[in-house]
Amino acid sequence: MASTIRVRATANGDTTEVQALIQHPMDSGYVKDAQGQIIPPHFIQQLIFECAGKNVFVADWGTAVSKDPYVKFAFKGGNKGDDLKVSWTDNKGQSDTLTAKIA
Amino acid sequence: MTDTQFSPTRRLILKGCGVIALAGLGVLRFGAMPAFAAANDKWPEEAFKQKAEADAIKALYGKTAEVSDKVKLDAPEIAENGAVVPISVTTTLTDVTSISFLVADNPSALAASYIIPAGTVPAVANRIKMAKTSNVTAIIEAGGKLYSASKEVKVTVGGCGG
Numbered sequence: 001m002a003s004t005i006r007v008r009a010t011a012n013g014d015t016t017e018v019q020a021l022i023q024h025p026m027d028s029g030y031v032k033d034a035q036g037q038i039i040p041p042h043f044i045q046q047l048i049f050e051c052a053g054k055n056v057f058v059a060d061w062g063t064a065v066s067k068d069p070y071v072k073f074a075f076k077g078g079n080k081g082d083d084l085k086v087s088w089t090d091n092k093g094q095s096d097t098l099t100a101k102i103a
Numbered sequence: 104m105t106d107t108q109f110s111p112t113r114r115l116i117l118k119g120c121g122v123i124a125l126a127g128l129g130v131l132r133f134g135a136m137p138a139f140a141a142a143n144d145k146w147p148e149e150a151f152k153q154k155a156e157a158d159a160i161k162a163l164y165g166k167t168a169e170v171s172d173k174v175k176l177d178a179p180e181i182a183e184n185g186a187v188v189p190i191s192v193t194t195t196l197t198d199v200t201s202i203s204f205l206v207a208d209n210p211s212a213l214a215a216s217y218i219i220p221a222g223t224v225p226a227v228a229n230r231i232k233m234a235k236t237s238n239v240t241a242i243i244e245a246g247g248k249l250y251s252a253s254k255e256v257k258v259t260v261g262g263c264g265g
Contacts (some may be wrong), residue, residue: 030210030234056222057220060146060147060218066187071228072227073228
């Protein structure tokens with residue numbers, strides 16, 4: 001059941017600070033494995049944060065984002081206890097979604 | 104980056120939209136659809152395919168950026184491990200709609216692009232890969248204009264090797 005997404009959202013006054021860590025190989029397509037075979041690109045293309053039915057942050061990522069990506073941002077309008085929905089999709093069509101409560 | 108990774112239907116839809124958006128311009132390069140890319144949730148495939156920094160900026164926004172001291176780019180002087188380079192940007196500019204990070208000497212210059220809806224603080228921190236010592240550029244789109252800041256980051260061990 002372990003989700004690939006770990007997110008912490010903290011309301012501080014009128015802004016909510018969000019830190020997210022996602023488990024993903026983020027293979028660039030340039031790296032070779034031990035057998036000398038190129039590891040095909042496998043990376044998250046889009047990561048969306050939604051609060052109260054509205055996108056508060058959209059990340060478009062390329063292969064140059066590090067493995068197990070981390071991102072930090074802040075937005076206004078979130079309240080303690082609100083749901084923050086986080087979802088990603090990668091170039092192979094895989095995806096994951098997690099809904100966290102703002103603390 | 105191989106095209107086969109993307110479903111043909113999606114490509115068709117993207118291309119179709121690009122053509123419509125650009126019908127008046129007579130340019131059929133769907134990469135040059137900045138307003139469309141910024142206003143929508145579609146992944147800007149064409150911009151991520153560009154190798155050179157200037158081409159990627161053009162494909163993403165369709166305009167050029169001016170250097171501004173209002174864009175504060177925070178990057179290390181020296182990155183020991185090019186696979187994980189912490190980069191963050193903040194700005195005093197208002198009406199920010201988008202923030203992008205580019206690494207000039209990476210195989211594809213565009214690393215990440217963020218859409219900043221109204222109400223979201225124009226500051227992002229993330230970690231990117233760098234193939235070698237290069238200039239890192241942050242682009243901020245505010246009020247329809249592009250502002251940038253660059254910094255050279257020395258890389259001891261590249262993040263694309265193997």
